[in-house]
Amino acid sequence: MGDRNLSPAVGIAVGAAAIVLAWWLGGRWRWVLPLGVVAVGVVAALVLRVPIAPAPARMASSGLGTLAASRMAVGVLLGGLGAMTLELLVGGDTGPGSAAVALGLLAAVPAGMALLTTGMVPLALSVGLLLAMIWVRWQRVAGPQLPIRSLARQGVLVLASLLAAAALMPSARLGSAPTVLEAILLAGGVTGLLGVLPFSAWVGAAIRVGRSEASPWRIWAIPVGVLVGARLVATSPPGVALPLQELLLALGVASALFWGLRAVLGPSATRYSRVLAADSGLVCAAVGLGSAEGLTAALLLILAHWLGGAVLGEESGTRSQLLAWIGLSGIPPFGGFAGRILIVIAAAPVSFTLVWLLLLGMGLQLAAAASGMRSTLSSTSSTGSWRRELIGLVAAAAILVLGLVPGQALQAVMGLHP
Amino acid sequence: MSPASALAAAGFIAAAVALLAVGPTGMWISALALGLGLGGVAALAGGAPSFLVLGSVGASAALLVAAGSRVPGLSAGRWLLGNSPVVGRERVFDIRSLRLLLGLGGLLAARLLSGHLGAGTVSTQGPAFACLFAWEVGAIRVGTGRGPADLAVGALCAGMGSAAFLLLSSSGTAVGPALLAAGLPALALVLLARSAPWETGT
Numbered sequence: 001m002g003d004r005n006l007s008p009a010v011g012i013a014v015g016a017a018a019i020v021l022a023w024w025l026g027g028r029w030r031w032v033l034p035l036g037v038v039a040v041g042v043v044a045a046l047v048l049r050v051p052i053a054p055a056p057a058r059m060a061s062s063g064l065g066t067l068a069a070s071r072m073a074v075g076v077l078l079g080g081l082g083a084m085t086l087e088l089l090v091g092g093d094t095g096p097g098s099a100a101v102a103l104g105l106l107a108a109v110p111a112g113m114a115l116l117t118t119g120m121v122p123l124a125l126s127v128g129l130l131l132a133m134i135w136v137r138w139q140r141v142a143g144p145q146l147p148i149r150s151l152a153r154q155g156v157l158v159l160a161s162l163l164a165a166a167a168l169m170p171s172a173r174l175g176s177a178p179t180v181l182e183a184i185l186l187a188g189g190v191t192g193l194l195g196v197l198p199f200s201a202w203v204g205a206a207i208r209v210g211r212s213e214a215s216p217w218r219i220w221a222i223p224v225g226v227l228v229g230a231r232l233v234a235t236s237p238p239g240v241a242l243p244l245q246e247l248l249l250a251l252g253v254a255s256a257l258f259w260g261l262r263a264v265l266g267p268s269a270t271r272y273s274r275v276l277a278a279d280s281g282l283v284c285a286a287v288g289l290g291s292a293e294g295l296t297a298a299l300l301l302i303l304a305h306w307l308g309g310a311v312l313g314e315e316s317g318t319r320s321q322l323l324a325w326i327g328l329s330g331i332p333p334f335g336g337f338a339g340r341i342l343i344v345i346a347a348a349p350v351s352f353t354l355v356w357l358l359l360l361g362m363g364l365q366l367a368a369a370a371s372g373m374r375s376t377l378s379s380t381s382s383t384g385s386w387r388r389e390l391i392g393l394v395a396a397a398a399i400l401v402l403g404l405v406p407g408q409a410l411q412a413v414m415g416l417h418p
Numbered sequence: 419m420s421p422a423s424a425l426a427a428a429g430f431i432a433a434a435v436a437l438l439a440v441g442p443t444g445m446w447i448s449a450l451a452l453g454l455g456l457g458g459v460a461a462l463a464g465g466a467p468s469f470l471v472l473g474s475v476g477a478s479a480a481l482l483v484a485a486g487s488r489v490p491g492l493s494a495g496r497w498l499l500g501n502s503p504v505v506g507r508e509r510v511f512d513i514r515s516l517r518l519l520l521g522l523g524g525l526l527a528a529r530l531l532s533g534h535l536g537a538g539t540v541s542t543q544g545p546a547f548a549c550l551f552a553w554e555v556g557a558i559r560v561g562t563g564r565g566p567a568d569l570a571v572g573a574l575c576a577g578m579g580s581a582a583f584l585l586l587s588s589s590g591t592a593v594g595p596a597l598l599a600a601g602l603p604a605l606a607l608v609l610l611a612r613s614a615p616w617e618t619g620t
Binding site for chain 1: 498499500502503531537549553555556560561563566569572573576577579580581583584587588589592594595596598599602603607616
C-alpha cells in the first residue's frame with residue numbers, strides 16, 4: 001500500500017477546483033470547501049503514503065518514531081470526516097457555522113498524527129494540539145468563562161502528563177522507575193483526552209458553546225482517546241499496563257455513574273452532553289478491560305454517537321431526534337445496546353461487582369434517554385427542512401442497522417470483527 | 419560541590435525562578451532560566467549538544483517574548499483568542515505566596531520521588547530532582563494560572579522538565595523528541611505571552 005502515492009498535480013487541480021467552486025457558491029462554503037479539501041487531502045496523503053501495518057509492539061520514547069497506520073486508525077480518521085459531513089448535512093443553516101466546521105475539519109490533522117505516530121513525544125504533542133484547537137475555538141465563542149478556563153487547564157495537564165510519561169518510559173521499561181507513577185501519568189493523558197473524571201471540564205464548556213460547536217469533541221477527541229488508550233495498554237510493559245488498566249476501569253465506571261446521574265437530573269438542553277460524558281466513561285472502562293471485546297464495544301459506542309450526535313445536536317422536536325434517543329438509550333436491538341452489552345460481557349470474567357456497577361450506569365443512561373424522548377415528544381415540532389429531517393432519520397435509523405449487524409458494520413468502518 | 423551537583427542545583431534554581439516569576443517580564447525570564455538551568459542538567463549525560471538543545475530553545479523563546487512588546491506580529495493572543503474581559507478577583511494569598519506554598523509541597527514530593535528514579539547510567543537523584551521539580555512547577559502554574567500566558571509557561575516547564583529527563587535517559591537518540599517537547603510549548607509561549615489575562619490578582 002506504500003506505493004500508492006497521490007499525484008501532486010491531481011491534488012493541486014482538485015484544490016484549485018474546490019477554491020473556484022467555493023467562491024462561486026459563496027456563504028459558508030467559501031471557507032468550508034477549501035478547508036475540507038485540505039483536510040481530506042492531508043488525511044488521504046497520510047493514509048495512502050503510510051503503509052497499513054500491525055500496531056507497534058512498543059511506543060518509541062527516546063526517538064521520534066515513525067508513522068504506521070492500523071486499519072482501525074484509518075477507520076477512525078475517515079469515519080470522523082464522515083461524521084463531520086453528517087453534522088454539516090443535518091445542521092443545515094441552523095447547524096455549525098463555517099468556523100466550527102473548519103475546526104472540525106482541521107482537527108483531523110492532529111487527530112491523524114496522534115493515531116498514526118509510533119513516537120510517544122509526537123503523540124503527546126498531537127494530542128495537546130488537538131485539545132488546544134478545541135479550546136481556542138470555544139474560548140472565541142464563549143469567552144473566558146470558568147468551564148472554558150478549566151478546559152484549557154485540562155488540555156495542558158494532558159500534554160504535561162503524556163510528556164512526563166514519555167520521559168519516564170525508558171526507565172520504566174528497565175524497572176528502575178516507579179511503574180505506578182508511569183501508569184498514573186499515562187492514565188492522566190488518556191482520561192483527559194476521553195474527558196472522564198477528574199478531567200470532565202469539557203462537559204461544562206461544551207454546554208456553554210452550544211451543541212453543534214461542541215461536535216469536534218465527540219467526533220475527534222473521544223475516538224482518538226479510545227485508540228490511544230488501547231494502544232498504550234497493549235504496548236506498555238506488564239508492570240505499567242496492569243495499574244493503567246485498573247485506573248482506567250475505576251475512573252471510567254465512576255464517570256459513567258456520575259454523568260449518568262447528572263444526565264437524569266439535568267435540564268433537557270444539557271442532557272445529550274451528559275449522556276455523551278457517561279458513555280465516555282463506559283468506553284474508558286472498556287479500554288481498561290484490555291480485551292478485544294472491550295475495544296469492540298468502545299468502537300460500537302463511538303459509531304452510535306457519530307450517527308446519533310449529529311441529530312441530537314439540533315433543536316428539539318423532530319422525529320429523527322426521537323429515533324436517535326431510542327438508538328442511544330441501550331434498548332435492544334439498537335447500536336447503543338450492542339455496545340453496552342458487549343462491555344458487560346467483557347467485564348463478566350473480571351468482577352461481579354464491576355458488572356453490577358456497569359449495569360447501574362447503563363440504567364441511568366436509559367433513564368436519561370427516556371427523559372430525552374419525553375422532552376422531544378412534548379416539544380413543538382421542528383420547522384427545519386424536510387431534506388435535513390430525512391438525512392437525520394437515515395442517520396438515526398443507521399443506529400438500528402448498527403445494532404442488528406454490528407460485526408459487519410465494524411468490519412466495514414474499522415476493519416474489526418466483534 | 420561537584421560540577422554535577424552544581425548543575426543540578428542550577429536546574430532547581432531555574433525551576434524556582436519559573437515558579438515565582440510573574441507578569442510579562444516574568445515570561446521571558448522563566449523561559450531563559452529554564453533553558454539554561456535544565457540545559458545544564460541535560461548536559462550531565464549528553465554534554466554540550468544536550469545543553470544546546472534546551473538552552474537554544476529557552477533563549478530563543480525569551481528573546482521572542484521580550485521582543486513581542488515591540489513587534490506586535492509576534493504575539494497572536496488577541497488574534498487567536500479574541501478580546502477577553504479581564505476580571506478582578508480577591509485572593510486570600512498573593513499569587514506568588516500561593517505558588518510558594520504549593521512549591522514547598524512539590525519540593526517534598528520531588529525529593530521523595532527522585533530517589534526512586536533512574537535514567538540510563540546517570541546517577542539521578544540530583545538531576546532527576548531538578549527535572550521533577552520543574553515539571554511540578556509547570557503543574558502549579560497551570561493550576562494557579564490567571565490567563566493563557568501562565569498556562570503556556572506551565573506547559574514550557576513541563577516540556578523542559580520532560581525533555582531534560584529524556585536527554586538524561588538516552589542522550590544519543592532523544593535530541594529530536596527533546597527538541598519537540600521543549601520547542602512546541604516554547605512556541606505557544608511566544609504566541610500567547612501578551613494575551614489578555616482572565617483575571618487580575620486584586
